[in-house]
Amino acid sequence: MLLKLVSICVAFATLAAIASAGEGKWKKEDNLVILTEDDFDKAVKNFKQMLVMFHAPWCGICRGFMKDYKKAAEILKEEGSKIVLATVNGDIEKGLTKRFNLPGFPIVKFYRNGNPINYTGGRGAKNVVKWLKKQTSNPEIRVMLFTKVLLSLCAITVISLPVTHGHADEYNYEKGVVQLDESNYYKAIKRDFKKLMVFFYSPRCSICRGFMKEFQAAAAKIKPAKEGDQIEFASLNADRAKTLLRALRFPGIPVLRFYRDGFAHPYSGGRTADDIIDWLHKSADKPSKELRRI
Structure with a gap:
């Protein structure tokens, strides 16, 4: 029985190592990851659950929502959440604005395992947090929770596992x-x-x-x-x-x-x-x- 547990631990340790490979240092400000054209794709790959706000400093709506966005990041950090909140300055990162054909600002997208969906929640930090928790509380996430428990027995930590495909x-x-x-x-x-x-x-x-x-x-x-x-x-x-x-x-x-x-x-x-x-x-x-x- 012990040998089987060790084998399982080794297998999951390998997955954890793959998932965490390439994790680098990120520029952060007020609990937000500041992304650029150079590191955007790397962030999408490394952070399995990431909310990204594309904004412009001259946009009044952006400035108002940014306060809620920072507060949401603070709440998630205090809760120990693995969800990352990031921003992209569309005025500076014009390559990303053009690449994604953004019609205006702000644009907020949630990336899970590299797959983006549009943010459809309300304004206010609590609404942002509530929406994110809803996106990450489906049955597929239970697999990740089980994995986390199993790996805790092996004294290692996992970031995430890929979600399964539908039919x-x-x-x-x-x-x-x-x-x-x-x-x-x-x-x-x-x-x-x-x-x-x-x-x-x-x-x-x-x-x-x-x-x-x-x-x-x-x-x-x-x-x-x-x-x-x-x-x-x-x-x-x-x-x-x-x-x-x-x-x-x-x-x-x-x-x-x-x-x-x-x-x-x-x-x-x-x-x-x-x-x-x-x-x-x-x-x-x-x-x-x-x-x-x-």
């Missing part, structure tokens, strides 16, 4: 198209589908209704370029997802976007099913640097 068969399909809503949108584009074409529409929009037929036809006709490399099609009723649409800052409807591994690529093809398929065959495997991280 595409959990979704509803209509005419070969995945039906998305506010509850499963981010899960779909970041976890469950490697390549996903999403059509944001409104039933009241005549252009949307006409294009939907072509979209469904493309979903039925498209063939994978190689085995196991299928592109899935999804639609989302914007009338029932107004909070999400505000977060995505779309100028109007319809909108068509292609998502691959957490990157977004706006559609720029024609209106027929064949146009959609041709565009996907040309764009689906573009280098990640030509896409936009979301």
Whole structure:
């Protein structure tokens, strides 16, 4: 029994070493990590749970929210939380502003294991903390808690373990198209589908209704370029997802976007099913640097 425990400890120690590798010194101010273009990607990789505020000194809303943000960081530190709060000065780090195509400030995103979602909580330090705890209290986190207990027996500490991926068969399909809503949108584009074409529409929009037929036809006709490399099609009723649409800052409807591994690529093809398929065959495997991280 002791030998088995030692073996388990060694295995988890290896995982802990991998997770903590590359941890360096970070510039900090008022319990916030100050990120730059040079260390942003490293931070996303190293900090498994990180909230990032993109701001500008001239932005009044940013200055007001920054006070709450600093207070939230202080609360989390006092509680011994592993969640990191970070900031990016968009005026200085113009490369990041351009890279993420930020429409304005402030923009707040939560990164967990490298996967970002938009902050949808309220203002005030307590609301920030409450929202973060909600994001990190799902069943997947229980695996990490179990790991922490096990490793405490071995006298070592773990930072985090990767979350498990979801399953595409959990979704509803209509005419070969995945039906998305506010509850499963981010899960779909970041976890469950490697390549996903999403059509944001409104039933009241005549252009949307006409294009939907072509979209469904493309979903039925498209063939994978190689085995196991299928592109899935999804639609989302914007009338029932107004909070999400505000977060995505779309100028109007319809909108068509292609998502691959957490990157977004706006559609720029024609209106027929064949146009959609041709565009996907040309764009689906573009280098990640030509896409936009979301």
